Amino acid sequence: MPRTRPGETRADVYRFVRERLVAGRPPTLREIQAEFGFRAVETAREHLTGLVTEGKLLHEPGRSRGYTLPGSASTQAMKLVPLLGLHERLVPLLGRVQAGALVTAVEELEGWIPVQASVARGNSEDLFALRVRGESMTGAGILPGDIVVVRRGAAAVSGEIVVALVDDEATVKRLRKGGRVPRGSVELHPENPAFEVIVRPARAVTLLGKVIEVRRYLETTQLIKTAE
Amino acid sequence: MPRTRPGETRADVYRFVRERLVAGRPPTLREIQAEFGFRAVETAREHLTGLVTEGKLLHEPGRSRGYTLPGSASTQAMKLVPLLGLHERLVPLLGRVQAGALVTAVEELEGWIPVQASVARGNSEDLFALRVRGESMTGAGILPGDIVVVRRGAAAVSGEIVVALVDDEATVKRLRKGGRVPRGSVELHPENPAFEVIVRPARAVTLLGKVIEVRRYLETTQLIKTAE
DNA sequence: TTGTATACCAGACATATGTCTGGTATGGTT
């Protein structure tokens, strides 16, 4: 009978396998065997099948390293939203936003910013980040160098802070429309008396999205470079 | 010669492999072959070896699914905190900071904030987050409701923004010491003309740490409750 | 005591998977 108590080793095996899976390197049966000093591969396999019946793992028979975490991206061939943490999504930090072709501007990728998953709810492909230039929004606590996370194409309400494309240039401003603003035009208000309100016909302004998060790093940090 | 241009297919292969690796499910050569419709396994392998020589992938010869991303956790048997992503650490958001006993104040836990791992370099246990109250730092772009991430006990240099304990109350201010400031005392400067500079003997002020990140959520977000 | 489920062991086996040898076709360069 068991040299160890029922379930004891199993829990350790589970921890080990999960750790490896999260780290992106699924273990083989023989790796598990070696890790725990089993003299037989079968022991490792029995633990895994046990974990499968407990619902803690999924199994794709016959495939190498075929045990995965249920519900994780590895289960399905989910193309998007690769398994990062449970709590994070990466959104691209775009260095420069060009006229119209925001999609193609991805080539100007500076890096990736981790955003809380609950913030990125829904389609995280609709998010991107921008580094703020200029001091036009200091009154709203948005300083040069800050990073704003933007939900693309979000229906912006008057009074919200948006990223807008005006004269082929992306700018962060507070949107005003409707109300006192003449029909058919929009106003983009800076939060700094040294700057002037931009008034344009609505169709001369492309709203790229609205700012949902502002972030500032006071120490130099390393950008995340890879992680499509 | 190539049916496609040099490097074209290769870039796609790289994207695919990286996607799979990040998703925690390393592909086999034959899976890559199938994905791209290669008639020969060798084609897939050549692309991968090419990517290895380009430094974009690492390879462990002989092992199944033995291609990994350089520098990622999967390379080493890094003991990552399970269920966290490669890029994030969770730091506690403390609701209230009490005199002296910051450690015990963890009971006042509001939730957890994901912080970029490179920011939390070193011991991430030295980090905590606070929600800012009051408008004393609006000039530095820190508004009420903002969340500041603090490195505890960090040696703060004059001019940096710190969290200090004064009269049993935690406050966020810009630190001034040395220079014109009399020896043995420190000044805590607000960044708002409506507030006054706090001047105290150095030993009446406990520096809890320095602010390394400022964050603001413009939409309501759900706090992370458990940090597993 | 008897039985049963669990943990472990030993070895064989089939298939999944990486690796090798050798060859063809085409864009670009000299």
Added chain:
DNA sequence: AACCATACCAGACATATGTCTGGTATACAA
């Protein structure tokens, strides 16, 4: 034209890896 590097193809091969059969020992329950 001759040459070269790249992309691709075909098939064989060796190893890595999951699976199966059969067996032993111990805790726990009936």
